[in-house]
Amino acid sequence: MNIELNSSLKIQLILEEIVLFIGSFLLFGLATDFSWWIFALLFFLPDISFAAYLINTKVGSWIYNICHHKGIMIVLILTGYFAEMEWILAVGIVFLGHAAFDRVFGYGLKFPDEFKRTHLGKIGN
Numbered sequence: 001m002n003i004e005l006n007s008s009l010k011i012q013l014i015l016e017e018i019v020l021f022i023g024s025f026l027l028f029g030l031a032t033d034f035s036w037w038i039f040a041l042l043f044f045l046p047d048i049s050f051a052a053y054l055i056n057t058k059v060g061s062w063i064y065n066i067c068h069h070k071g072i073m074i075v076l077i078l079t080g081y082f083a084e085m086e087w088i089l090a091v092g093i094v095f096l097g098h099a100a101f102d103r104v105f106g107y108g109l110k111f112p113d114e115f116k117r118t119h120l121g122k123i124g125n
Contacts, residue, residue: 013120017100024097031081032090042094043101053115061110068099068109 028039049067053060066072073096080089102108108118116123 014104017103020100021097021104024093024100028090028093028097031093032086034086034090038090039094042091043098046095046098057110057115058112060115061112065109067095068102068107070096070099073099 025039028034029036046067049064050060052063073092076088076092077096078092080086080092103120106118106120106123108120111117111119
């Protein structure tokens with residue numbers, strides 16, 4: 001399945017992701033007492049999942065998708081909040097922002113057959 005998005009829809013989706021990224025940045029500052037260097041450190045942590053592609057594309061896509069799935073990040077945020085575990089809350093907030101940031105640039109969830117094929121279309125198109 002390859003979905004072609006028209007330019008106005010692409011702009012709308014990008015704006016939505018930008019707002020989500022900015023929201024995660026603000027929420028981190030409001031909801032946690034962590035230093036901003038923790039935000040920066042956590043922000044790039046999901047990209048380590050690229051290393052799973054060294055095993056094969058199926059495993060790589062599965063691990064990448066887990067580390068970039070917004071639903072999982074919302075569960076982490078809620079778990080951290082209600083369990084009063086600030087570090088889980090922080091990880092969820094920052095990873096959610098990371099996933100939104102990636103999607104601004106077209107890096108969506110990966111299909112298991114090829115790294116460049118995502119739910120947002122082919123990377124680089």
